[in-house]
Each structure stands twice: as structure tokens, then as C-alpha cells.
Amino acid sequence: MISIKGVHYSYNEDNSFSFKDWVVNAGEQWLLLGNSGCGKSTLLHIITGILAPDKGDVVINDTNLYHQLSNKERDRYRGQHIGIVFQQAHLIKSFTVEENLIMAQSFAGLPVNKTRIDEVLKSLAVHNKTKSYPNELSQGQLQRVSIARAVINKPALLIADEPTSSLDDTNTKAVLALLMSQSALNQSTLVVATHDKRVKDFFSNAYLM
Numbered sequence: 001m002i003s004i005k006g007v008h009y010s011y012n013e014d015n016s017f018s019f020k021d022w023v024v025n026a027g028e029q030w031l032l033l034g035n036s037g038c039g040k041s042t043l044l045h046i047i048t049g050i051l052a053p054d055k056g057d058v059v060i061n062d063t064n065l066y067h068q069l070s071n072k073e074r075d076r077y078r079g080q081h082i083g084i085v086f087q088q089a090h091l092i093k094s095f096t097v098e099e100n101l102i103m104a105q106s107f108a109g110l111p112v113n114k115t116r117i118d119e120v121l122k123s124l125a126v127h128n129k130t131k132s133y134p135n136e137l138s139q140g141q142l143q144r145v146s147i148a149r150a151v152i153n154k155p156a157l158l159i160a161d162e163p164t165s166s167l168d169d170t171n172t173k174a175v176l177a178l179l180m181s182q183s184a185l186n187q188s189t190l191v192v193a194t195h196d197k198r199v200k201d202f203f204s205n206a207y208l209m
């Protein structure tokens with residue numbers, strides 16, 4: 001489902017990365033583990049079609065992201081097939097929760113589907129916040145809405161970049177449980193990037209950098 005082969009990226013002489021080859025099968029749940037600064041975000045940006053590698057292939061399902069798609073097609077592909085959860089919620093402040101999710105559907109070129117929005121918000125226990133604005137939500141609710149936005153289009157691949165580094169043990173467990181249950185519910189392959197060693201025991205697959 002995801003395969004990276006011979007991928008290399010260089011920002012400059014001091015920050016040059018050759019990533020080892022990696023195959024992730026559909027539905028698997030993986031940890032991308034490495035110390036701060038080792039290149040995890042760089043690799044995630046390459047896998048999600050945001051940063052073109054200098055060399056190598058990134059294939060998601062049967063699509064070779066950098067050899068088959070134009071920049072515009074890659075943006076559309078990301079919206080439709082890849083969901084990303086960032087450490088901090090990246091929601092549009094002047095839009096309600098529902099409007100943020102409508103945006104995610106429209107940006108991917110998909111029709112607005114309010115039934116799907118209700119279904120996802122219910123599964124994350126934030127459906128009572130549909131008409132709220134981001135600044136009216138608690139941190140935990142914000143994180144659940146970020147997860148909702150990432151899974152709204154049933155992505156083939158769900159990626160979380162450092163989702164737990166600012167959380168205590170209880171909330172770390174809760175967020176991982178949500179990511180895992182949402183990936184199972186939406187049949188999304190899950191990749192969680194972190195330097196947080198507490199997360200290790202939750203995953204049977206790990207790509208070590």
C-alpha cells in the first residue's frame with residue numbers, strides 16, 4: 001500500500017537524508033520512531049506529497065506520487081487519500097467545526113456530505129460541538145476535531161506527526177486509542193511519527209530512523 005524505495009532528500013550539506021526502504025501493507029499500524037532532528041517530519045512530508053525527494057519512488061496504492069502526478073494532482077490526491085493529524089490543531093478559526101469539515105471535503109473535490117460529518121463527529125464524541133468555533137473548544141475536543149478532519153474523507157493513509165509529545169500519560173493513551181480505533185473504523189493504514197518512547201508498546205510495527 002505504501003512503498004518508499006531509494007528515497008533521498010538534501011536540504012544542504014549538513015542535512016542530507018537517505019531513507020531506508022519501507023513497505024507498509026494496507027490496514028497496518030506503524031510507528032515512525034527517531035530522535036528529534038533525525039528527519040521524521042521530512043520523511044512524512046515526502047510520503048504525503050508535500051516535499052519532492054531528490055531521488056526515489058513513493059508509491060501509495062498504485063500511484064507513484066512524484067512520477068505520475070502533477071503538483072495540482074498531488075494536492076488533490078492528498079485531500080482525498082491522506083489524512084494528517086498535526087501536533088497542534090490546524091483548524092480555520094473563523095469557521096465552525098462543521099464548516100472546517102465541509103472545507104476538507106470541498107478541498108478534496110468531494111461533494112459536501114453532512115451525514116458523513118455527523119457520523120465522524122459522533123464516533124469521536126464531539127457531535128455536540130458541530131456549530132462551535134475552535135476557540136470555544138477544550139484542548140482534548142480540539143484534538144478530536146483534528147482527528148475528525150483527518151478521517152472525514154476515509155483516507156487510505158492516516159498520518160499523525162508527534163500527536164502525544166505535549167500530553168500526559170493518560171491523554172497520550174487516549175489519543176493513541178482514538179487514532180487506532182479511527183484507523184480501524186475507516187480502514188486507514190496508520191503511521192504515527194514520534195520521539196516519544198512511551199508510545200512504543202502500543203505498536204507492533206516500527207520504522208526506526
Ligand SMILES: Nc1ncnc2c1ncn2[C@@H]1O[C@H](COP(=O)(O)OP(=O)(O)OP(=O)(O)O)[C@@H](O)[C@H]1O
Nearest residue numbers: 011012015034035036037038039040041042043195
Ligand atoms: N527547510 C529546512 N532547511 C534546512 N534544514 C532543515 C529544513 N527543515 C528541516 N531541516 C533540518 O533537517 C533536520 C531534520 O528535520 P525534521 O524536521 O525532519 O526532523 P524531525 O525528526 O521531525 O525532528 P522533531 O522530532 O524535532 O520534529 C533537522 O536538522 C532540521 O534542522
